[in-house]
Amino acid sequence: MNTTHDSRSEIQWVTQNHQLVPYSDAKISIMAPGLTFAVLVFEGYRAYWSDAQEDLQIFRLAEHMKRLEFSMSLLNLDHPPSTEALTDDILSTLRANEFRQDTYIRLQVYVDEWGSMLSTGPVGSSVICRPRPRVADFETGKKFVVSSWRRNADSATPPRIKASANYMNSRLAGLEAKRQGAGGAVLLNEDGTVSEGPGGCIFFLRDGVFVTPDGTSGILESVTRRTVLDIAGPLGIETAERTVDRTELYLAEEAFYCGTGQEIMPITAFDDKPVGDGEPGPLTRRLQARYDDVVRGNTDDHPKWRTPVYKV
Ligand SMILES: Cc1ncc(COP(=O)(O)O)c(C=O)c1O
Known part of the structure; x- marks a missing residue:
């Protein structure tokens, strides 16, 4: 049973490895250590729509990024993506989908491709943004x-x-x-x-x-x-x-x-x-x-x- 509201039909673009791609084109290897050995860290952010500001605003982006940097440091990745690059990924994903409603953002950083539990690369990243209203x-x-x-x-x-x-x-x-x-x-x-x-x-x-x-x-x-x-x-x-x-x-x-x-x-x-x-x-x-x-x-x-x- 799927327990998360399925908003796939509302998502046009996601970002993988800093490139915008359609959701169905984002892929991860079945040999990825990120999958088998959970060599994956992530963040969940919310962006809120404001009628008064006529804008979407991401809440406490800097604090989430700081936590992500620490999470990545414990994974000992070869080349962790920079906060600047990941911030750009989030902004460009939100803009590409033209969301004008409350949105939830999931950003993941992981070891992809062919590897073991000790692999430190190659490092993959993904950003998916989906409409998500307040919980009842x-x-x-x-x-x-x-x-x-x-x-x-x-x-x-x-x-x-x-x-x-x-x-x-x-x-x-x-x-x-x-x-x-x-x-x-x-x-x-x-x-x-x-x-x-x-x-x-x-x-x-x-x-x-x-x-x-x-x-x-x-x-x-x-x-x-x-x-x-x-x-x-x-x-x-x-x-x-x-x-x-x-x-x-x-x-x-x-x-x-x-x-x-x-x-x-x-x-x-x-x-x-x-x-x-x-x-x-x-x-x-x-x-x-x-x-x-x-x-x-x-x-x-x-x-x-x-x-x-x-x-x-
Ligand atoms: C285990 C756990 N604790 C606490 C939180 C709340 O953290 P935050 O307020 O940064 O979303 C989360 C949600 O991400 C969580 O998964």
Whole structure:
């Protein structure tokens, strides 16, 4: 079963190895180490359409690129593509498709052709952009369950980088949660404290403070998580990054899941315990509204976070 909305019919052009090609012409070798041994790192970005600006704007491009550079450095590639070249690829792919709606961008860098798990080249790259509206769960929220799987550790396959190898762990947790009828999973790390979900970070409100597991809890250093920490203070909402025990989730007054794809999605229960009254909370709603204003440029604050696509 395909669980991602199929928008292939809306995509005319993708970029592979810095060349625009039709989607069906983009190819990867079946002997590619990127395929068999997961020698692949990637990024997911969103670009938001703004009626007021009459432009598409990529959110926090620089921060995603910085993370990608680190992810690539752990793959030890022969010639990693430069941030400038990859930025050009994203811009030219968006422009070639003439998207004028909210769009999700997936950029991948991998070892292609004929190779082994130790191959460091030849390096391939791809960019695909697809229309992607906001998820319905943004309004309603979802119930989460604590997974029986543990988060992959920094000493094994580091969760700090966005590597496809890490998503085996995410997949196991996500499928387990689905079998249990839940909307999402919480992964504990090897120490038994909370890390994150399969594809996003977790915040919960306790005694009026929004708490999120710290950077050494086994998380991807999420751009959305950073954004929430940045925008909460000026709204008068206190935040803390620290180690989080599982049972603290059961004391949550509000909670949400965050990531580029989900944005800020309320969590309405952890295991059998409702979060607050089981409905998305008022502070979560305020953060969602502010996030929306910031990503779309309905505010002049943080201009560097928005990269214009058509107006240069
Ligand atoms: C495992 C994991 N954690 C967190 C996130 C959220 O990261 P970001 O906000 O940078 O999209 C993602 C999504 O990319 C993810 O896959």
